[in-house]
Amino acid sequence: xxxxxxxxxxxxxxxxxxxxxxxxxxxxxxxxxxxxxxxxxxxxxxxxxxxxxxxxxxxxxxxxxxxxxxxxxxxxxxxxxxxxxxxxxxxxxxxxxxxxxxxxxxxxxxxxxxxxxxxxxxxxxxxxxxxxxxxxxxxxxxxxxxxxxxxxxxxxxxxxxxxxxxxxxxxxxxxxxxxxxxxxxxxxxxxxxxxxxxxxxxxxxxxxxxxxxxxxxxxxxxxxxxxxxxxxxxxxxxxxxxxxxxxxxxxxxxxxxxxxxxxxxxxxxxxxxxxxxxxxxxxxxxxxxxxxxxxxxxxxxxxxxxxxxxxxxxxxxxxxxxxxxxxxxxxxxxxxxxxxxxxxxxxxxxxxxxxxxxxxxxxxxxxxxxxxxxxxxxxxxxxxxxxxxxxxxxxxxxxxxxxxxxxxxxxxxxxxxxxxxxxxxxxxxxxxxxxxxxxxxxxxxxxxxxxxxxxxxxxxxxxxxxxxxxxxxxxx
Ligand code: NAD
Numbered sequence: 001x002x003x004x005x006x007x008x009x010x011x012x013x014x015x016x017x018x019x020x021x022x023x024x025x026x027x028x029x030x031x032x033x034x035x036x037x038x039x040x041x042x043x044x045x046x047x048x049x050x051x052x053x054x055x056x057x058x059x060x061x062x063x064x065x066x067x068x069x070x071x072x073x074x075x076x077x078x079x080x081x082x083x084x085x086x087x088x089x090x091x092x093x094x095x096x097x098x099x100x101x102x103x104x105x106x107x108x109x110x111x112x113x114x115x116x117x118x119x120x121x122x123x124x125x126x127x128x129x130x131x132x133x134x135x136x137x138x139x140x141x142x143x144x145x146x147x148x149x150x151x152x153x154x155x156x157x158x159x160x161x162x163x164x165x166x167x168x169x170x171x172x173x174x175x176x177x178x179x180x181x182x183x184x185x186x187x188x189x190x191x192x193x194x195x196x197x198x199x200x201x202x203x204x205x206x207x208x209x210x211x212x213x214x215x216x217x218x219x220x221x222x223x224x225x226x227x228x229x230x231x232x233x234x235x236x237x238x239x240x241x242x243x244x245x246x247x248x249x250x251x252x253x254x255x256x257x258x259x260x261x262x263x264x265x266x267x268x269x270x271x272x273x274x275x276x277x278x279x280x281x282x283x284x285x286x287x288x289x290x291x292x293x294x295x296x297x298x299x300x301x302x303x304x305x306x307x308x309x310x311x312x313x314x315x316x317x318x319x320x321x322x323x324x325x326x327x328x329x330x331x332x333x334x335x336x337x338x339x340x341x342x343x344x345x346x347x348x349x350x351x352x353x354x355x356x357x358x359x360x361x362x363x364x365x366x367x368x369x370x371x372x373x374x375x376x377x378x379x380x381x382x383x384x385x386x387x388x389x390x391x392x393x394x395x396x397x398x399x400x401x402x403x404x405x406x407x408x409x410x411x412x413x414x415x416x417x418x419x420x421x422x423x424x425x426x427x428x429x430x431x432x433x434x435x436x437x438x439x440x441x442x443x444x445x446x447x448x449x450x451x452x453x454x455x456x457x458x459x460x461x462x463x464x465x466x467x468x469x470x471x472x473x474x475x476x
Contacts, residue, residue, distance in 0.1 A: 003083030003182055007036045009200055010184040011043065012050035013193025018043070022200070024178055027093035027320040028310035028356040034091075036177045039199040041208055044169075047197045048214045051140040051167040054194025059137045059165035063117055066163055070114035073190035074107045080186060081107070084179055086312075088151060091178045093319035093356070094273055095311040106155040112439035113159035116460050123468070130471045135464035137165030138240050139216030142209040144230070145180065146222045147173035147322050148276045153244075154180050156454050157219040158187075158196065159439075164463035169215070170198040171205055173222075175323040206230075213237050217463065220244065221278075224403070224448050231451070242452040242462050245445055246377045247278045247405030250398035251434070252388070252420060253294060254411025255287040262410060263297035267306070269408060269434040271361060274308075274318045275381045276326070278449075279406040279428070279435060283374055285398060288389045295365065295385055299346045302361050308381075310356065320356040321380055327357040330380030333373055334362070337382075342367040345385065369397060377403070391420065399425045404446030408434045427453070 007024075008015040018037040026033050058066075077084070081103050088099040124131040143157035154170055161168045172180035177200040184198030199205060206226075210218050210233035217240035220230050224246040234241045251269055253262070270281040286294045311319035321327040334350055347362025362382040364373055373384045388394035398407060407426040409417050417431040427444045430436060437443060437455070444453030452462050 001080070001182070001185060003080055003087055005034070007034060007178055007181050007200075008185065009037050009039060009043070009181065010188055010196065010198045011047045012054075012197065013188050015185065016043065022174060022177075022202070024091055025175075025323065026090055026356075027322050028312065030324070030356055034178055036181060036200040039201040039205055044199060044205065044208050044212065047169055047199060048140060048212055050194040051169055051197055052214060054192060055137070055139055055165075055167045058162075058167055058192065058195050061165070063163070066165065067114040069190050070110050070159060070162060073187055074110040074114070076186045076189055077103070077110070077183070078107045080182075084151065084182065087182065088179050089311040089319075091176050092147065092150060093311050093322050095316045095319055096314070098273055098319075099311070102149055102152045106151050109152070109155050109439050110159050113163050113460070116160075116163060116439075116457060118164070118457060118460055118464065128472070128474045130473060131468065133466055133468045135164070135461060136467050138463055138465055139166060140214060141166045141168050141463065142212070142215045142218045143168055143170045144206050144209065144218060144220045144222065145170070145172055147175040148273060148278070150176040151179050151183065153221045154183055156221075158183075160454070160460045161219065161463050162191070162195065164460055166217070166463050167195050168197065169209065170196070171209060172198070172200060174200070174202050175325075207233065210234055210239070211236060216240060217242070219454075219462075227448075227450070240462070242454065243445075243450045244278070244443075244454060245405075245448065245450045246403060247280075247445065247449050248282045248375075248377050248401050248403040249279055249406040249408070249426070250283045250285055250424070251281040251408045251410065252394055252398060253284065253286040253290065254409070254413060254416055255289040256412045257290055257294070257410055259290055259293035259297040263294065263301045264305070265434070266294070266410070267298060267301050270383045271306075271318060271381055272435065274321065274359075275383070276322060276379055281383070281408065281434070282377060283384055283386060283398070285386045285388045285394050288387050291366075291385070291387050295345050295363065298363060298385075302346050302363075306361055308358060308361065318361065318381065320358045322357070324357060326379060327359070330359055330378060330382065333376075333378045333380065333382055334359075336372050337364055337367065340367075340371065342371065342373070347382070375401070391416075395420060395423050399423075402448040405449035406430070406434075
């Protein structure tokens with residue numbers, strides 16, 4: 001299979017194109033380098049029909065058969081890893097190290113999820129009665145993914161959906177469809193026709209999927225705003241939904257830290273994937289005793305260690321903003337900081353004449369708590385640093401948001417880490433580390449950061465219906 005061209009949709013095991021196509025840009029150059037099909041509503045209907053037919057036989061396979069198929073899929077991705085890494089960097093903009101982490105992480109994820117099982121739960125088994133709860137696959141799953149981690153977040157849905165016995169229709173973001181179309185094309189070698197399908201298209205395709213009467217579940221990752229639309233659309237047919245949405249993660253730095261030693265970790269907590277990361281630290285609360293030291297250590301680290309550029313270049317640490325829409329949003333946050341007279345400790349000025357959608361790494365020095373840069377999710381490399389002095393007050397400030405995805409606390413006093421961490425309203429709280437994920441660890445958002453979870457047996461369960469079967473043994 002050619003990875004760097006011939007981009008097609010996968011419908012019922014067939015490679016499908018369309019007359020009308022959509023452009024795909026390299027964000028490091030702002031130039032179109034590929035085109036992808038633009039699915040019609042009729043093609044969606046056809047795909048849903050094929051996925052429904054395939055569900056009948058796929059859902060009847062044993063867990064061991066499904067495990068073997070998932071493992072062969074992992075082998076195929078591993079065999080094409082080098083090409084996928086290059087393609088991911090080209091369409092998403094992220095540097096090679098980030099692309100490698102995503103591609104090889106996806107291979108590991110597939111293998112781990114393949115080993116997971118949801119055994120029947122025997123609730124009662126006496127001479128008179130037997131009561132068993134089992135987990136049956138929900139049916140056809142629509143998997144809708146964003147543009148920041150197109151491969152990994154697709155696999156987070158494909159793996160548990162297939163393992164639980166469901167069939168899948170993958171819809172990539174229109175900004176990053178290429179790797180996802182190739183993932184689906186590869187899947188045709190590992191699964192029967194109709195089990196894994198992929199359609200490319202615009203946001204309309206997402207709306208058609210979320211309202212389609214024959215799709216049973218939507219597994220969605222994207223913004224909170226779109227998540228609200230998905231929830232509303234899904235209500236028409238009471239679809240199952242998993243929503244992984246936006247975040248505004250706080251990080252709290254205690255007064256006992258070694259500023260210089262901690263600076264690299266705090267930097268990557270906020271700027272990994274060029275801060276286009278749901279779980280990026282988006283508010284950095286630093287105790288007043290070490291505020292100046294930590295700020296200055298971050299500024300030094302950025303000046304000495306961080307290279308922003310084309311992800312395809314070997315020495316690049318951070319790539320461009322992924323697309324023009326997001327670039328415009330990030331520009332607006334910079335403009336808002338300038339209009340309101342906030343001080344930048346570093347960065348602050350975007351060179352709009354640059355070849356790609358590049359934005360300098362920027363730190364905003366203690367802006368007001370009610371500023372847009374603190375309240376909202378910029379999803380770009382601009383981070384507010386905020387002073388704190390009172391523990392109860394900083395916890396209240398950290399929790400004062402509609403979001404509740406992740407949070408972290410940093411310091412030497414382990415009792416304080418535990419005490420503060422346990423009061424934070426977030427799906428994942430990291431203490432002296434950040435961005436540690438696992439296929440065996442539940443991941444999801446509190447409040448408006450999401451509904452349900454991904455990963456672990458809890459995540460697998462989200463692709464199933466509970467069915468309780470009771471039998472009265474003494475009757476008849
Ligand atoms: P987005 O919401 O704009 O788009 C996500 C997907 O939804 C895309 O495939 C898009 O085409 C589709 N879509 C758009 N409108 C739709 C509609 N009305 N109905 C159905 N589908 C529709 O998000 P994005 O800009 O691609 O991604 C960035 C956002 O995703 C950020 O808010 C980020 O925090 C969030 N995110 C969350 C997680 C998580 O796990 N919680 C992970 C990554 C990103």
